[in-house]
Amino acid sequence: MTTDHHHLRVLIANEREDRIALVTTLVSGLGHTVIAGSTHVVEVGALTSAEHPDVALVGLGTSSSHALELIERIVREAECPVIAVLEGHDADFVDEAAKRGVFAYIVDGSPEQLQSALDITLRRFAEYHNLQGAFGRRAQTERAKGILMERYQVDERQAFAMLRDHARHSGQKLVHVAQAVLDGHLLLPANPGVDRDGGSGARLASAPDESTPERGP
DSSP states (O other): OOOSSOOOEEEEEOSOHHHHHHHHHHHHHTTOEEEEEEOOHHHHHHHHHHHOOSEEEEEOOSOHHHHHHHHHHHHHHOSSOEEEEESSOOHHHHHHHHHTTOOEEEESOOHHHHHHHHHHHHHHHHHHHHHHHHHHHHHHHHHHHHHHHHHHTOOHHHHHHHHHHHHHHHTOOHHHHHHHHHHTOEEOOSSOOOOTTSSOOOOOEEOOOTTSOOOOO
């Protein structure tokens, strides 16, 4: 069976070899590549780091604790979503798996159901990372504003204006300017001039060009 879906590299982990074989058949039938199958917790972390799968499918074998350890290890090592594959509904296991970072679960079904689960999970995973990235960028900007407010004795609005103006003048993104402030790449003078009438006379100073020799007296 072939599909028009994006080709995926899939890691399959389960305590039972027969379940790995069954899920491998389903995944291969959908046109995806099974890059590795693992029954051991100690091996799955290294496999995940080495193979960089797009998604990992972890099955519940004879021991729920073993499956939960597999999930926890993969979540810790991978930048990919983990889907739990169950033979039947198990609310307690799903709850514990969610605490360890599993992104979704599916109960044994047709290949079409598996593909649908893959599509939905990958889309939600991408949305999640975009949201996390947005939160991270917001936090960077807020921290940079705090540094400027303290150093220049300006309010939050003026600090943001300084970041924004420097970004416009230098052709950089605002988040890059904020990161440069955090990293110290924009040198902040000890006693900047401040316009007390509503606008800051201070400007962010670019780091000096170290390739230009100092001029003599």
